[in-house]
Amino acid sequence: xxxxxxxxxxxxxxxCAGATGASAAETVSLTVDATRTPQKLLxxxxxxxxxxxxxxxxxPKWIPGEHGPxxxxxxxxxxKFEAGGKTVPWTRDLLDVFTFHVEVPAGANKxxxxxxYIEPEGGSATDKLLVLEWNEVALYPxxxxxxxxxxxxxxxxxxxxKYGSPLPVAGEKGREVSFKPxxxxxxxxxxxxxxxxxxxxxxxxxxxxxxxxxxxxxDSEAALAMSPEIQKGMTNLVAExxxxxxxxxxxxxxxxFTLSDHVAHFGLEHHESNDSRLPERTLLGPDAGMALxxxxxxxxxxxxxxxxxxxxxxTVAYYEEPMKTDLLWGYEGLTDFLxxxxxxxxxxxxxxxxxxxxASIAAMLGPGRPGRTWRPLLDTASAVPGLGxxxxxxxxxxxxxxxxxxxxxxxxVDTIIxxxxxxxxxxxxxxxxxxxxxxxxxxxxxxxxxxxxxDLNAVVPYDWAGFFHQRLDSNAVESPMGGIENAGWKVVFSxxxxxxxxxxxxxxxxxxxxxxxGADGTISDAIVGSPAFEAGISSGxxxxxxxxxxxxxxxxxxAIKAAKDSTQPISLMVIINDYYQTSEVKYHGGERxxxxxxxxxxxxxxxxxxxxxxxx
Numbered sequence: 001x002x003x004x005x006x007x008x009x010x011x012x013x014x015x016c017a018g019a020t021g022a023s024a025a026e027t028v029s030l031t032v033d034a035t036r037t038p039q040k041l042l043x044x045x046x047x048x049x050x051x052x053x054x055x056x057x058x059x060p061k062w063i064p065g066e067h068g069p070x071x072x073x074x075x076x077x078x079x080k081f082e083a084g085g086k087t088v089p090w091t092r093d094l095l096d097v098f099t100f101h102v103e104v105p106a107g108a109n110k111x112x113x114x115x116x117y118i119e120p121e122g123g124s125a126t127d128k129l130l131v132l133e134w135n136e137v138a139l140y141p142x143x144x145x146x147x148x149x150x151x152x153x154x155x156x157x158x159x160x161x162k163y164g165s166p167l168p169v170a171g172e173k174g175r176e177v178s179f180k181p182x183x184x185x186x187x188x189x190x191x192x193x194x195x196x197x198x199x200x201x202x203x204x205x206x207x208x209x210x211x212x213x214x215x216x217x218x219d220s221e222a223a224l225a226m227s228p229e230i231q232k233g234m235t236n237l238v239a240e241x242x243x244x245x246x247x248x249x250x251x252x253x254x255x256x257f258t259l260s261d262h263v264a265h266f267g268l269e270h271h272e273s274n275d276s277r278l279p280e281r282t283l284l285g286p287d288a289g290m291a292l293x294x295x296x297x298x299x300x301x302x303x304x305x306x307x308x309x310x311x312x313x314x315t316v317a318y319y320e321e322p323m324k325t326d327l328l329w330g331y332e333g334l335t336d337f338l339x340x341x342x343x344x345x346x347x348x349x350x351x352x353x354x355x356x357x358x359a360s361i362a363a364m365l366g367p368g369r370p371g372r373t374w375r376p377l378l379d380t381a382s383a384v385p386g387l388g389x390x391x392x393x394x395x396x397x398x399x400x401x402x403x404x405x406x407x408x409x410x411x412x413v414d415t416i417i418x419x420x421x422x423x424x425x426x427x428x429x430x431x432x433x434x435x436x437x438x439x440x441x442x443x444x445x446x447x448x449x450x451x452x453x454x455d456l457n458a459v460v461p462y463d464w465a466g467f468f469h470q471r472l473d474s475n476a477v478e479s480p481m482g483g484i485e486n487a488g489w490k491v492v493f494s495x496x497x498x499x500x501x502x503x504x505x506x507x508x509x510x511x512x513x514x515x516x517x518g519a520d521g522t523i524s525d526a527i528v529g530s531p532a533f534e535a536g537i538s539s540g541x542x543x544x545x546x547x548x549x550x551x552x553x554x555x556x557x558x559a560i561k562a563a564k565d566s567t568q569p570i571s572l573m574v575i576i577n578d579y580y581q582t583s584e585v586k587y588h589g590g591e592r593x594x595x596x597x598x599x600x601x602x603x604x605x606x607x608x609x610x611x612x613x614x615x616x
Contacts, residue, residue: 058100059099142318159175166254167187210439230348240614271303298336373475377405408479494593521551522541
């Protein structure tokens with residue numbers, strides 16, 4: 001029913017299931033008491049308009065940006081309903097644990113709900129801070145689309161805490177902040193960060209009419225020390241995004257940035273903000289630009305690609321309606337290309353870091369990912385709602401490869417646009433056309449596969465449908481290298497270590513003996529078909545010895561180096577459950593790290609892709 005790309009505001013209301021005792025014209029009141037955050041407990045009080053009779057109430061299930069039915073219902077506790085001063089019994093739906101049924105008594109015109117939300121260990125709260133995602137603490141009545149439900153939200157914070165959010169503020173009183181009435185879909189799309197250690201920095205470029213800022217919370221005051229260089233890079237990021245997309249689709253924008261070693265580390269996009277989380281001392285280290293560019297630039301680009309322009313089947317009227325995820329290679333894959341590109345254009349990344357990043361992706365997705373020989377890229381997107389949570393064996397299972405492989409596919413799209421237009425156009429022209437238009441604030445313009453292909457053809461005529469079907473349905477052992485090669489580069493391996501940190505700085509043993517090993521020796525992956533795998537080693541084992549010595553990463557590296565000039569295998573001792581096993585790994589190729597190298601037979605287009613557009 002979403003074949004025509006249109007605004008979410010004209011979505012028809014078919015499929016909004018369930019009887020309800022509320023009407024869309026009335027406002028829900030939601031108060032969240034976060035004063036017990038150090039105890040990892042939030043209390044919510046909600047008042048829902050109601051009328052006598054059966055009423056169905058939902059806890060959000062399918063969470064935007066997470067692409068799956070993973071609303072944390074297990075953390076909802078202490079649920080009680082009341083109407084007219086009397087307790088109202090509830091029952092949980094037998095087929096959907098996110099659904100509750102009540103009978104509103106005669107004479108009642110509202111239903112009050114009280115409940116707690118338990119912040120899980122390593123979730124969104126510490127003794128000093130909280131990231132509040134409203135979907136975790138809100139209930140809503142069935143039968144009304146989220147965009148038609150109005151909420152008045154209030155947050156009560158611990159004494160002395162400050163907050164940041166894109167939500168318009170109605171008023172502040174002591175520890176309490178009240179937000180202006182807003183539709184439920186925009187409330188869920190507008191998190192709040194709050195904490196004892198808080199800092200806000202204006203990132204609005206000169207001449208930019210729309211306000212941008214970064215709101216930071218951390219577990220220490222020292223962690224908030226953003227350097228002038230990083231601040232300049234972030235301001236450039238805002239400016240470069242304007243150059244790339246040619247439009248904005250928000251009232252203002254807030255980078256909500258949490259620095260803690262005790263929360264989950266990830267990024268989640270929102271239309272007027274992003275919820276990004278990194279280790280506490282990220283800003284104090286030498287790789288701060290790489291870290292922020294890798295995460296915040298991606299989530300920022302989502303405001304255009306994923307939030308404003310969104311696949312129709314990922315655009316649902318309410319949070320119990322299933323999403324179809326087969327276009328995530330457009331939602332996430334294109335964003336995963338645009339984010340690092342913007343990071344490089346803004347100066348958060350150097351050109352060399354961008355090169356190493358691409359080389360790492362291409363190497364990890366090639367023969368090092370044998371799962372591609374049975375599972376095409378499209379299936380890594382289509383299967384997202386049901387295939388998460390598997391541990392180990394990532395090279396054989398394949399995971400969310402539509403992210404990383406999207407970098408390579410959309411780089412190739414850029415090079416084709418450049419080639420077919422004889423250098424007159426680039427991915428920037430597509431972004432202007434596809435993501436542009438008037439700024440009407442946060443809104444959604446949906447698209448289908450056919451419409452995406454038509455929009456690409458409007459930029460440069462080409463068999464785009466054939467191109468994408470080939471890339472999405474392929475079981476080729478090699479990763480798609482067309483973009484890198486078209487841009488005048490190639491992937492090579494040498495014994496020169498990667499300069500990248502984090503998961504992109506893959507240690508050489510991945511490409512040599514075929515192991516991914518944690519700091520404590522736990523083997524997170526053994527590449528199927530690699531020398532280590534053929535020697536009997538696999539995911540979940542623990543490496544404890546190398547050639548008779550206790551394992552350390554340096555000892556393993558030394559053994560791989562020494563094996564190059566030896567005929568003897570590398571002897572690895574591992575623990576499997578309660579048993580020791582010694583495996584003889586036959587490998588003599590030395591250390592191998594992926595890098596990009598110029599192909600002088602072709603012009604260098606890659607560095608043109610990441611060249612700053614400011615001043616042009």
